[in-house]
Amino acid sequence: MNIGIFTDTYYPQVSGVATSIKVLRNQLERAGHQVYIFTTTDPHVDKNIYERNIFRFTSIPFVSFTDRRIAVRGLFKAYQVAKDLGLDIVHTQTEFSMGMIGKFVAKQLKVPCIHTYHTMYEDYLHYIANGKLLKPYHVKEATRAYCYHLNGIVAPSERVANTLTGYGVKAPIRIIPTGIDINQYEQQSTVDYRQRLGYQSDTPVLLSLSRLAYEKNIHEVIAALPAILEQVPNAQLLIVGDGPARETLENQVQDAGLTAHVQFTGEIDNDEVYNYYQMADLFVSASNSESQGLTYIEAMAAGLKTVVAASPYTDQLLDDPSLGTTFTSETDLIKDVVRYLQHPNTFNDPKPRQKKLYQISAEYFGKQVINYYQDVQLAYSESADKSANISN
Secondary structure: OEEEEEOOOOOOOOOHHHHHHHHHHHHHHHOOOEEEEEEEOOOOOOOOOOOOOEEEEOEEEEOOEEEEEEEOOOHHHHHHHHHHHOOOEEEEOOOOHHHHHHHHHHHHHOOOEEEEOOOOHHHOHHHOHHHOOOOHHHHHHHHHHHHOOOOEEEEOOHHHHHHHHHHOOOOOEEEOOOOEOHHHHHOOOOOOHHHHHOOOOOOOEEEEEOOOOHHHOHHHHHHHHHHHHHHOOOOEEEEEEOOOOHHHHHHHHHHOOOOOOEEEEEOOOHHHHHHHHHHOOEEEEOOOOOOOOHHHHHHHHOOOOEEEEOOHHHHHHOOOOOOEEEEOOHHHHHHHHHHHHHOOOOOOOOHHHHHHHHHOEHHHHHHHHHHHHHHHHHHHHHHHHHHHHHHO
């Protein structure tokens, strides 16, 4: 198949969506398919450097998300490129500019268009005019409008599928969680990252790794830290990533007198991420805005136990204490973190993790998406034949 992926965000931008698309592209190409990325220009990408099978369209920073881009032209150029490539299917990964272009291209080429719904937008409304301009109703209506006439939708989790169904979306929905390259997170680090970060070999290190955005609720983890330190006095919290909430979080740490126990790394190279999982003792997240939560399965792939906020997705993912656990209150967060730090070898059954690894693997993810492409193509072809027969 010749597959066109239309997205507003792609490498070198750092996001779960960019990671998901890179993993998908790799798996599709390994299976023998041709993959073409239609995305936005990026100030960190030299226009004179050749990028294989990547087509970038003039863009500007998106309002309130200045590290995200919106294409401002390229509709007919994208169509001409897609026509020359002979795309068999279009897979959009955004509801904004490149997503709309992708839908237009699919319609003009008369090929099926499927879409992955990555973002729970109701959790992000506060970024736009402090939540005073857009309401959940607007998200519902905009989502229904975008999903109209799609031939299929990929939902990364049951939560996303239920949300779309609740919005009244009629397009077929299939739940396909994004997978990851297991080998990337199991490889052994050649650098002592504990030493690099100033930790002793026996220092209990809690890891928070994500974009530093307000909806990630990192402030809740910081707020719980004093109570954790009462029971594990030498514990350290390492906050990896960057984003709009960083200054607020740094001020919170300083005001709480926790500077000796909290370290911010800023943004790191994606190829180094596995080192941070491997050097930590426990992954912690209070976020409840995840459509899936790639960092959770990355931690699992690296063999790191996790303590994260409860949700239908995390409760299903962390169904054994040897993998981690979920919490619904600060009291439970503190109790669970202390239990894992004080008794690190209590829950070490390797079988649950081994069972999960294939389910969260990039290989399994790729196979599921390819199967969906084939099912969508078959349904599209049958529908076209039926329409032709009726017209005749």
